[in-house]
Amino acid sequence: MRNHVHETLSEKMEKTLSVLKEELNHIRAGRANPLILDKVKVEYYGAETPIKQLASVSVPEPRILQIQPYDASILKDIEKAIQIADLGINPSNDGKMLRLIIPMLTEERRKDLQKLIKKLGEDAKVALRNERRDALEHLKKMEKAKEISEDDLVSGEKEVQKMVDEYVAHIDQSVTKKAEEIMEV
Template sequence: MSIADIKKTLEQKTARSIEAFKGELQKIRTGRAHPGILDQVHVEYYGQMVSISQVANVSLLDARTISVQPWEKAMAPKIEKAIRESELGLNPASLGDLLRVPMPALTEERRKDLTKVVRNEGEDARVAVRNLRRDANEQVKRLLKDKQIGEDDERRAQDDVQRLIDRTIAEIDRLVHGKEAEILAV
């Protein structure tokens, strides 16, 4: 393994960490409707647990209402039950074969709680990225120990790793601030 391989692997892992963090942020409701909110809800379909988007069209009716149109009429009650039993606190209303999922308004207290959740998720993402930095630095030190690189190369590689980690943490902070602003907007 070379320094270039270590850097490339680190870049891929930090990009995946950012994507995973964005996915976690999408799960946090802000009072506005977003079709991605239902991605974590699964329903049984011919013996398999699949996400709702695989058995129905999920779209927005307006800023505060999601519509779910099952491809098979028999799936409507199952989807409605799955949404109701999910931990999202949503209460779908059935209109024939169309499900309307209104987003409840958030109270000020709930908004503050959600900002704390966002900060905790951000801290978890930062810890994950720091762990990636530690692993990359250990690999670089192993190369130095095995005399595959010199001390100057080791120092340069650690500086490059630190710059990448700093950029990633800045991106996480930007996402946290954006989500907090979105939650606190009335």
């Protein structure tokens, strides 16, 4: 029964970590990264469709994203969707493909992005602490209901803390990696 608590906690913490990594991937770091287009949707035959389903996206140079639609007739629609998405990048259209030139980051923008990255990391840690609290409460209820012994409760609490510490380390590692990426461009 105690293992169920740990499995549930592990799933929740894994989700928290994956959400953080996804949010970090969408922060533009001054170099071309196709992931910045993930949230951009294009109206295609009445459905909101991700760009990566409508075009090949490549990185021919470190600061250039190239978008080659599979159907040339939707080039303007993709261009419009990118402009509406407010990525801070204006696509250049040569009639066959789009090129997005990623601007260099200013020192001020780098500092702002580092603050954002740190805040995202702190938010993820708060979520972990909430998940830890819920797991500990569940273990205490189980002990009160005589489903587990007092010794099981103590060892379960230690296991929960160990799991949280591991995920906090993963969060710190992800935040540090992204912050370094911002500064090195």
